[in-house]
Amino acid sequence: MIAKQFIGSEAQTTYEEAKVVILPIPYEKTTTYRKGCQNGAAAIIKASDQLEAYDIEFEQEICHEVGIFTVNAIASTITNPDLTPEAMMDLVTARVSKLIANGKFVIALGGEHSITAGIVKAYRQLLSEPFTVIQIDAHGDLRHSYEDSIYNHACVMRRVLDMGLPTLPVGIRSICLEEAQLIKEKQIPVVWAKDIYQNLDWIDKALSHITTEKVFITIDLDGLDPSLMPGVGTPEPGGLNWFELTKFLRTVFSKHQVIGCDVMELAPTSDSVVSEFTAAKLVYKLVSYITLSC
Template identity: 60%
Template structure:
C-alpha cells in the first residue's frame, strides 16, 4: 500500500506522532462486499490531497509527522479468523500507544474497532475514555449471524469493555438494540432528531463525561450523496460540514486519543468515496494536531 498523502510526507515510525494503520479485514459484511479494499483505495486517493488545510490554515502533515504502517489482518489473499484479527490488532495498537503514537486505523469492516479500542484499553487501564461513534447503525447486537464479532456487534463489544459511548447519526437499529439503548441509557444522537435542530452538536458534546475520547467513523454515517461507497447504506446521515464541524469542536473540548475510519467500499469507475474518506482522514489528523497545539 502507498503511504498516506505520499512518500515525501512519511517521516518513518520513530519520528511520527500519527501512525496510519491499514486493516483490510472483511469477513462478516452483510450486504455489499468490498470493504477489504477500502484502505488501499483510501491511501491511493490520499495522494491527491493538498498538504494545506484551508480551515486550519496549516500544512498539518509536516507539523505532526505521519507514518503509514504495514497492514494487519489482511483478508485480501487469505482468510483471517476473528479472534486472531482482534488479537493481532490489539497487540499492534497497544505497542504503538505505549510508544506515544496517535493511531488512526483504516478499515475494513467495523468489527476491527473492537481490536483497536482493546489496544488502547490495554495501555490506559482503568483510565476512562469515551468511544464516539459516527454511524448509520447502532451496531449493538450481541450476536449476529452466529458471530459475536460481526460488524453489527462491535459497539456491544465496546460496552463489555466498560467504556461509555456516544453514537451520533444513528438511523437504523433492531428492537433488541432499541431496548438495550433504553436500558443502558446510551445518549444516542438520533439522525431524525438532528434535522432542523441547531443544538444537536451541543447536546452531543454535553453527553460526553470523560476528558479523553476515541473516535470511530463508520462512513455510512455520512449522507449517501456525500459518500456513496459503503456496504450498508441508509437514507439520511450527516453532511460534510455537520461532521467536520462536530469533530473540530470535539477535539477542542476533549483530548482525542485515537480514531478509525471504516467500511469504505469502493465503487468501480468512481473515486468520490475514497477521496472523501481520505480527506476526512486528513481532517481528523488536523483536528488532533489542533487540539494538542503543536
C-alpha cells in the same frame, strides 16, 4: 515491504519522527450486504495522493506540522482469507498496543467495523482511566450476536459496552428491536440523525453526555449521507453532511483529549472515486484536528 504512504511524497516523515501513524487493516469476514471493504484502506491511501497538503481551515500544510507515517497492513483477508474474527482481534490489539506504547496517535483504516473492538481493547488495557467511544454511524451495531458470531460488524458497539466503556452514538438512523430495547435499558445517549437536522445546538447537546476527559472516535463511513458517501456496504439515507461531521469532530477535539481514531467500512465503487477521496480527505481532517486536542 513498506506500505504506500498516506498523502504520498508530501509527508516524507520517518516512523520515529511521526506523531500520527496510519494503520491499514484490510479485514472483511462478516459483511452482510455489499462486499468490498477489505479494499477500503488501500483505496483511501491511494486517493490521498490527490489531496492538497495545505489545509484551508488551518492555513498550513498539516502533514509537515504533525508528521504522518503509514505502517504495513495487518489482518488482511486479501492475503489470508481464512483469518477468523477472533484471530483478527488478537492481531489488532497487539499491534495497536505497540504503536500506543511508542507514543503514536493511531488512525486505523478498515476494513469492516468489527475491527474497532480490537483497537478499543488495546486502549482499554493500557489506560488506567475510562474513556468514551464516540461512534459516527448509520447503525446501532449493538446486537449481542449476528449470523452466529459475537464479532460480527453488527455487534461491535456491544463489544465496546462489554468493556465497561461509555459510548456516544451519533447519526444513528437504523436499529433493530433488540438494539432499541438495549438503548432504553442502558440509557445510551443516542444522537439520532433525525434530531440533527435544523437543530443548531445539537453538537453542544451531544457533547454534554460525555463525562470523561479522554475519547476515542470510530467512524463508520455510512454515518455520512450516501449522496456524499455511496461506497459503503450498508448505505442509509438521511446521514450527516460534510460540514456537520467536520464541525462536530473539530468541537470534540477542541474540548476533549482524543486518544485515537478509526475510519471503517469503505467499499470502493468501480465507477467513481468520490467515496475514497472523501474518506481520504476526512482522514486528513482528523490529522489536522489532532493539533487542537487537549
